[in-house]
Every structure is written in C-alpha cells, then in structure tokens.
Amino acid sequence: MWTTSSAVWLYVGESPLWLVRKFAKTNREMPLKRSITTTLAAAFALLSAPVFAQALTGTLAKIRDTGTITIGHREASIPFSYLDDKQQAVGYAMDICAKVVDAVKAELKMPNLKVALQPVTSANRIPLLQSGSIDLECGSTTNSVDRQKQVAFGPTYFVINVTAAVKKNSPIKTLADLNGRTISTTAGTTAVPLLKKYEKTGGIDVKEIYGKDHSESFLLLVDDRVQAFVMDDVLLAGQIANARNPGEFRILEESLRTEPYSVMLRREDPQFKALVDRTIGGLMKSGEIEKLYAKWFMSPIPPRKVNLNFPVSPALREAFKNPNDRGVQ
Amino acid sequence: MGISLDWSVFLQELPEGGVFYWEMLLSGLWWTLGVAACSWLIAMLFGSVVGTLRTIDNRFVVFLGNAWVELFRNVPLLVQMFLWYFVVPEFIPPLKAWVVAADPAHAQFLSATLCLGLFTSARIAEQVRAGIQSLPRGQRYAAQAIGLTTAQMYRFVLLPMAYRIIIPPLTSETMNLIKNTSIALTIGLAELTFRTREMGEYTFRFFEAFTAATLIYIAIAMTANRVMALIERRTAVPGYIAGAK
Numbered sequence: 001m002w003t004t005s006s007a008v009w010l011y012v013g014e015s016p017l018w019l020v021r022k023f024a025k026t027n028r029e030m031p032l033k034r035s036i037t038t039t040l041a042a043a044f045a046l047l048s049a050p051v052f053a054q055a056l057t058g059t060l061a062k063i064r065d066t067g068t069i070t071i072g073h074r075e076a077s078i079p080f081s082y083l084d085d086k087q088q089a090v091g092y093a094m095d096i097c098a099k100v101v102d103a104v105k106a107e108l109k110m111p112n113l114k115v116a117l118q119p120v121t122s123a124n125r126i127p128l129l130q131s132g133s134i135d136l137e138c139g140s141t142t143n144s145v146d147r148q149k150q151v152a153f154g155p156t157y158f159v160i161n162v163t164a165a166v167k168k169n170s171p172i173k174t175l176a177d178l179n180g181r182t183i184s185t186t187a188g189t190t191a192v193p194l195l196k197k198y199e200k201t202g203g204i205d206v207k208e209i210y211g212k213d214h215s216e217s218f219l220l221l222v223d224d225r226v227q228a229f230v231m232d233d234v235l236l237a238g239q240i241a242n243a244r245n246p247g248e249f250r251i252l253e254e255s256l257r258t259e260p261y262s263v264m265l266r267r268e269d270p271q272f273k274a275l276v277d278r279t280i281g282g283l284m285k286s287g288e289i290e291k292l293y294a295k296w297f298m299s300p301i302p303p304r305k306v307n308l309n310f311p312v313s314p315a316l317r318e319a320f321k322n323p324n325d326r327g328v329q
Numbered sequence: 330m331g332i333s334l335d336w337s338v339f340l341q342e343l344p345e346g347g348v349f350y351w352e353m354l355l356s357g358l359w360w361t362l363g364v365a366a367c368s369w370l371i372a373m374l375f376g377s378v379v380g381t382l383r384t385i386d387n388r389f390v391v392f393l394g395n396a397w398v399e400l401f402r403n404v405p406l407l408v409q410m411f412l413w414y415f416v417v418p419e420f421i422p423p424l425k426a427w428v429v430a431a432d433p434a435h436a437q438f439l440s441a442t443l444c445l446g447l448f449t450s451a452r453i454a455e456q457v458r459a460g461i462q463s464l465p466r467g468q469r470y471a472a473q474a475i476g477l478t479t480a481q482m483y484r485f486v487l488l489p490m491a492y493r494i495i496i497p498p499l500t501s502e503t504m505n506l507i508k509n510t511s512i513a514l515t516i517g518l519a520e521l522t523f524r525t526r527e528m529g530e531y532t533f534r535f536f537e538a539f540t541a542a543t544l545i546y547i548a549i550a551m552t553a554n555r556v557m558a559l560i561e562r563r564t565a566v567p568g569y570i571a572g573a574k
Contacts, residue, residue, distance in 0.1 A: 123526060126533050150533055182433060187517065188530040196345045209433040210517035216415075223419065225429055 056108075058269035059135050064108050071097055072120040072134035072264075076213065078238045079296040080140040080158070080261070085303035089117050092296035096157055096280060096289075097138035097263060103279040122188050126150055129264060136276070137264035140235075142190050143327040144259070152269065153262040154276040155284065155323035159315040160232040161255035162191050165221065165240060168250050172228055175254045179204035181227040184220040186211050191230050194256050214239055221249075232259070234297075234310055241306040258315055259328050281323035289320060338534045339541065350528050354541060357524030362549070364441050364510045364520060369503060371446025372453050379450065380457025381483055394454065401451035406512050409448055414440040414516040434519070441513035441520075449506050456498045460491035493564055500557040504550040521545060 056064060063069045073089040074081040081091040105113045118134050125141065128134050129151055142160075143153040164183065166172045172181070175198070185191050187210040199206060209226055211217030218239040221229040229236065233251055240249045263280070265272055283289040290312075295301075297310040312320075339351040383394035401409070414437065418425040428436045464487060472482040511522035519527075525542040529535035 123529055123535060127535055147533060182429070187514070187523065188526055190530075192527070193344045193531060200345055207433050209437075210519075210523070212515045212517070216515075219415065223415070225418075 057271055059266060059272035060104070060108065060275070062132065063104060063113070063135060064110065067110070068114040068116050069101060069104055069136070070116040070118050070134045071101070072118050072125055072128060072137040072139070074121075074139035075119050077140040077235075078242075079301050079308060081138050089119075090302065091138075092292060093138040093140070093157070093261075093263065095292050095295070096283065097136060099283060100136060100154075100263070100276055100279050103275055107275060125264065129266060135265070135272075139264075140232075140261055141264050142259045143262045143325065144190070145327040145329055147264075148267075148327045150267065151264050152267045152273055153264055153325045153327065154273075155280045155325055156260035156262050156316075156319040157280060157289070158234070158261040159313060159319055160234050160259050160261060161313075162194055162230070162257050162259065163233050163236070163255050164228040164230045164252045165218075165236040165249050166228045166252065167221070167224075168248055170227060172252070175252065175256065176202065176204060178206050178228055178230075180206070182207040182209065182225075183228040183230050184209045184211055184217040184226040185230045186214050186217045189231065190259065191232070191256075195230055198256055218243070230256070234308070237308050237310050241308050242304060257328065260319065260326070262325060277323070277325070284320045284323045334537060335534060336537060338528075338532050338537050341532070344531065350532070350538075351541075353524050353528060354521065354538075354545070357519055357521040358545060360438070360513075360518060360520040361507070361510050364438065364445065364513060364518070365507045365549075367442045368444075368446035368449060368510075369506055371442065372449035372502075372506065375447065375450035376453025377457055377488075380454035381461065381488065383454065383458045384461045384487075385479065394458075398451045398454050401448050402455075406444075406448055406509060407515060410441065410444050410512050410515055413444040433517070437513065437516050437518040440516055441510070441518050445506060445509055445513070448509075449502060452502055452505075453499065456495045456502065457491060460495040461487050463494055464490055490566075490569075493561075493566065493569070496557060496561045496564075500554055500561075503553050503557060507549050507553060508546060 055061075071089075071094075073091075073094060075083050075089075077091070077093075079091050080093040081089060084090045101113070101115055105111055118128070120128055120134065120137060120139070122141075125134075125137050125139065126147070129137055140158075141147075141153075143156060147153075164172070164175065164178065172178060183195075183206050185195060185208055192208075192210075195206070195208065198204070209217075209220055211220060214231065214235055217229050217231065220226045222243065229239075233255075236251050240246050240251070243249065263276060265276060283292070293312060297308050297312075300307045339354075340349060342349055343353060379394045379397050382390050383398075385391070404412075417440075418428045418436075468486055468490070469482065472486040477485065510520055513520050514523035514526070517523070521542055525538045528538040532538070
C-alpha cells in the first residue's frame with residue numbers, strides 16, 4: 001500500500017511525532033532518521049495544511065493509516081445498492097458514497113486511496129461497521145432512533161413509506177381492509193414489528209407469512225397464496241417492475257410509517273461524520289442529487305433495463321431542502 | 330470500535346409489549362423440537378423400510394430403493410424445502426386450496442416436516458442397508474435354513490442385529506436432523522434460528538442472540554447424543570460388536 005503514492009503521511013499513535021516517508025519513483029526507501037530538516041519540513045507541511053491542523057481521529061485516521069476505505073454494500077437492494085449483471089456493486093447509494101470517497105481522497109490528499117468493497121446483509125451490517133470491517137455502509141438502511149444508539153447516520157437521502165402491494169382486482173383499498181387476510185412480509189425487516197404494532201392499535205387481525213427475501217415474499221403474492229405483501233413502497237415498486245405482468249399489481253396509497261434511509265457510519269466519530277454530512281448535504285444543496293435520483297429512479301437501470309418510475313415524494317423533497325439525520329422513532 | 334455486549338437484552342420486552350425476548354426464543358425452540366421429533370419419526374419409518382428393501386432379493390424393488398435414496402440425497406436441502414412449500418402445492422389444486430385457507434404456520438410445519446423427514450430417510454436408509462449388509466452371510470443362510478419367511482428373517486434375525494450396529498451413525502443423523510430444522514426458516518417457519526434472527530433485527534444485538542441460540546442447539550444435540558448412548562448401552566448384546574464393553 002505504500003507503493004502507490006509518491007508521498008505518504010504516517011501518524012504514529014497519539015504521539016506528536018510526525019514522520020514523512022518519501023517514496024521516489026524508484027520506490028527506494030529513505031532512512032527513517034534521515035535528517036532533522038526533513039522532519040521539520042514535514043512538520044511544517046502538516047501545520048500549513050488546514051486539514052492536518054488538528055490530529056485526525058476515528059475513521060479518517062484509520063483510512064489514512066491503512067491506505068484503504070472499505071465500503072459496505074448490499075447485493076439485492078435495488079436500486080440503492082446491488083450487484084448488476086457484471087457483478088459490480090452499483091446503485092443510488094453507491095453513487096452517493098462515491099462522492100464521499102472523493103471527498104475523503106481530497107481531505108487526506110490521497111488521490112490513490114484504495115477503495116475496498118464488502119458485501120453486507122441486513123443482519124451483519126451493524127456488527128461489521130462496529131468491528132471496523134467496513135467504514136461506511138451504503139445500502140437501504142433505515143435511520144431509526146434505536147439504531148442511533150449503536151451507529152451514526154448521514155443525511156437522509158431517501159424516504160420510504162411502509163405500505164402494501166396487492167393484485168389490481170383485489171378488494172383491498174386501505175390498510176384496514178387487510179383485516180382477516182393473510183399477508184406476506186420479509187423476515188428481518190422493520191415492516192415486521194410495525195405490522196404487529198398496527199395490528200394491536202388498529203384492532204385488526206392478519207396472518208403473516210415470512211419470506212426469506214423480497215422476491216420470495218412477492219412470489220407468495222403472485223401465486224395468490226397471500227392477498228397482500230407489506231413492505232417499503234420503493235422495494236415493492238422494484239419487485240413489481242421486475243414481475244412478468246407489472247400491470248397486475250398496485251400499491252396502496254396509505255402508509256404504515258415513513259422511514260428515512262441513509263448511509264451508516266460509526267458513532268462518536270465527529271471528523272468523518274462532518275465530512276459525510278458536508279458532502280451529501282452539498283449534493284442536496286447544489287441540486288446534484290436530483291440527477292442521481294433521476295438516473296436510478298426515473299430511467300431504465302441494470303440489470304434488466306427496467307424503469308422504476310418512482311418520482312421524488314414530498315417527504316423526500318423536504319429532506320433534500322433541509323438535509324438532516326433525524327431518525328424515526 | 331469494538332463490540333459491546335449486553336446480556337440483559339433477553340430480559341427486555343418486545344416492542345409490541347407483553348412478551349420478553351427469552352420467551353420469543355423459547356417459542357422458536359418448541360417449533361424446532363416439534364419439527365425435529367415429527368420428521369425423525371418419518372425418517373426412521375421410511376428409512377427403515379427403504380433400507381431393508383434395498384437388501385432383499387428383488388432387483389426391481391432394490392432399484393426403487395436406490396432411486397429413493399439418490400433422489401433425496403442429491404438435491405440440496407434448501408432447494409427441497411423451497412419445492413415442498415412453494416412448488417408442490419401449485420401442482421395439487423386441493424392442497425393449494427388447503428394451504429391458502431389454513432393457518433400459515435400449519436402449512437409451513439407440514440412442508441418442513443415432510444421435507445426433513447424424507448431427506449433424512451434417504452440417509453437412514455443408506456445406514457440400515459449398510460447395517461444389514463455388514464452382518465455375516467451365515468445369519469441369512471441360517472434363518473433360511475430353519476424355514477423362516479423373508480419377513481420373519483428380517484424381523485427376528487437381521488434387523489435386531491443391524492439396528493444395534495448402526496446406533497452410532499444414527500446418533501449423528503439425529504443430531505444433524507435437529508440442526509437441519511433451521512433450514513425451515515427459509516419458508517418462514519418461526520423456529521429457533523428464525524426467532525434468533527428476528528431478535529437480532531429488533532434489538533440489533535445479533536451476537537447475544539446467536540450466542541444463546543448456539544448454546545440451545547448444543548444442549549439439544551448433546552441431549553439427543555446422551556439418549557442414544559443410553560439406548561446403545563441398554564440394547565447391547567454381550568460379546569457382540571455393537572456396544573460391547
């Protein structure tokens with residue numbers, strides 16, 4: 001990792017000793033204690049660069065020390081973060097994270113920073129982030145107050161509604177119509193506790209079947225094994241867009257709850273958090289996020305060149321106007 | 330960085346209230362034990378019959394037995410689970426009508442039990458066959474010489490010895506079966522692993538939840554192991570290979 005850049009700053013532990021190790025094109029290593037002037041020059045260079053005015057901590061220090069930033073991505077969260085037909089991680093969240101990576105490169109002055117990709121699941125994303133296996137999770141993670149006790153989030157980049165998909169000719173028009181029906185939902189999602197709570201407060205009774213992933217839950221609806229599939233609206237739209245007869249289904253207008261999606265990073269890491277907030281907030285202020293949104297939600301996307309046709313919702317418009325990292329209760 | 334563990338999570342209530350997380354895991358445990366017990370009965374029944382048929386003197390019946398074993402042994406368990414739950418009902422309209430009308434848990438339990446029972450029966454059949462074939466040929470000849478019918482020969486001479494020989498591999502198979510019940514989570518059966526993952530998703534305490542599940546699985550498998558060891562000792566024929574001390 002020391003071979004790619006011509007000059008690398010090395011920060012040793014908490015000591016104020018800064019060393020500069022210069023690698024010439026010949027890749028010849030200089031003696032560590034070369035001369036006092038080199039050290040002084042290095043110290044001067046450090047002080048003059050605003051970014052190094054204060055010692056780096058947390059994730060940024062880790063990225064600089066290892067020369068690598070590791071991005072956690074999902075494999076099937078269309079269109080946020082998924083593998084395309086070439087098995088490359090792509091998506092709306094991946095594009096946003098690419099901007100964050102660019103900002104990290106600029107901040108650390110490491111244009112050749114190595115970007116490692118690590119697939120994560122909804123079950124292991126938080127432990128992997130906490131253990132340091134990934135530095136930033138770019139997927140479809142709900143920012144909730146509960147989760148904020150364990151991790152931190154960047155500004156909300158998407159807002160979803162938890163609702164239900166039904167067959168077009170179904171008599172179900174509202175969530176209350178689900179009473180007495182059998183519905184499917186995907187195990188391990190926030191829709192599950194939400195639905196149970198709604199059953200209790202709304203006084204309705206539904207039978208749930210849990211699919212192990214969204215396509216299995218959707219299959220239950222396609223085969224008429226259940227009358228509705230309760231899930232985040234954008235994921236329902238993704239399943240419907242990929243169905244054999246997309247016209248056969250519709251999504252209810254009512255919403256069980258609105259949830260913000262965001263990138264996930266470690267807690268108590270003010271420098272990295274500030275960089276993420278600044279970068280993603282900047283995309284929103286400059287309007288650049290609209291272009292990214294249109295690319296993934298309003299145009300054909302890989303692997304099957306399907307168009308989700310999912311315009312920006314009023315809630316998301318609001319989040320773009322006032323970037324924030326408020327979690328849902 | 331680093332992971333902080335919080336074991337008090339098991340004593341917390343679920344978001345919808347009234348139920349604690351340890352009770353949630355326990356409710357999954359009953360399904361695990363129920364599926365394991367029912368599918369073990371199916372596996373022993375079909376495994377014994379098919380395994381025995383594979384040793385009789387009829388090439389057609391032996392072929393059918395071999396086909397049974399190869400079919401269930403060569404298809405991945407995960408795929409078989411999917412087929413039993415999602416695909417089979419699509420081809421049998423009355424079954425589909427029942428599945429749609431019935432409590433989802435009953436349909437899942439039935440699919441999981443059938444799937445695991447038949448899958449394991451193929452493995453047990455192989456062991457029963459091996460057990461019978463490991464007996465000296467003289468036993469079979471002796472039974473025939475004293476005029477026993479084929480059924481009597483198996484009932485009174487071959488099977489009592491064969492079962493004693495295969496108790497150790499049957500123990501592993503029983504333990505495997507218990508652990509394989511976790512595959513039923515892929516069809517949504519709320520067994521122990523399903524509940525463990527659910528608990529992880531609710532609390533984001535995956536390490537604690539899976540540690541508990543691991544200990545529970547070890548406890549069940551060890552119990553099964555000890556029970557089989559007891560059976561092995563009790564049924565041992567003094568002086569004979571199986572269980573002789």
